[in-house]
Amino acid sequence: MCNRRTAGHQLLKKLMQRLRVRPNRWGKGVRGVATSETGAEVLEFAFVVPMFLTLLIGVIWIGRAYNIYENVTRAAREGARYAVLPSSVAQGNTYADAPSASCKASTTAFTNYIEPVLRSDNLDPSLVSGYCQKTALLENTYPQQCGVSISFKYPVKLSIPFTPLNATTINIPAQAQMRLENQGGTCP
Numbered sequence: 001m002c003n004r005r006t007a008g009h010q011l012l013k014k015l016m017q018r019l020r021v022r023p024n025r026w027g028k029g030v031r032g033v034a035t036s037e038t039g040a041e042v043l044e045f046a047f048v049v050p051m052f053l054t055l056l057i058g059v060i061w062i063g064r065a066y067n068i069y070e071n072v073t074r075a076a077r078e079g080a081r082y083a084v085l086p087s088s089v090a091q092g093n094t095y096a097d098a099p100s101a102s103c104k105a106s107t108t109a110f111t112n113y114i115e116p117v118l119r120s121d122n123l124d125p126s127l128v129s130g131y132c133q134k135t136a137l138l139e140n141t142y143p144q145q146c147g148v149s150i151s152f153k154y155p156v157k158l159s160i161p162f163t164p165l166n167a168t169t170i171n172i173p174a175q176a177q178m179r180l181e182n183q184g185g186t187c188p
Contacts, residue, residue, distance in 0.1 A: 050161075061158050061159065061160055068172055069172045072123070073175075073176065076152065076175060078114065079150045080148050080177060084179065084180050102134060109133060110133070130152055134149055141179070146187030147178050150174075151175040
């Protein structure tokens with residue numbers, strides 16, 4: 001038993017001597033060994049930074065696209081709200097835009113409400129495509145009610161580097177519908 005103990009002790013002593021750090025021929029010791037690994041750190045940095053920047057820029061652009069979605073949806077709601085309000089009794093309870101079952105492109109609601117809302121959010125109203133304002137029976141209402149539906153698309157150009165989405169344009173749809181105040185008669 002005593003022999004084993006001394007043999008293990010001697011083995012440990014030899015191992016410690018071999019592991020002892022000795023200065024190399026330039027006299028740098030441990031620091032000389034550690035500085036030879038800085039290339040690995042630079043390589044890891046070169047791999048991680050593009051991925052991190054892509055993720056960061058992607059989050060910013062997706063957040064901006066969501067912001068634009070909310071803004072064009074708000075613009076569509078404001079336009080629909082304006083389109084369903086009749087004028088005063090003295091003016092005959094007429095609507096700003098005459099009700100029509102077909103899509104109309106340049107309307108008073110677009111000019112007076114949708115354009116200013118888009119401009120207030122620094123969006124260009126001339127980029128709006130597929131604008132449609134029509135009076136029809138509204139979807140998902142019971143009993144069926146007549147109202148105004150406004151829909152359009154607004155393009156957003158995404159610039160997310162190192163991805164297939166770089167310089168891709170997506171069209172963000174906006175749709176809003178509101179019930180007409182005066183429900184008498186038939187819906188055009």
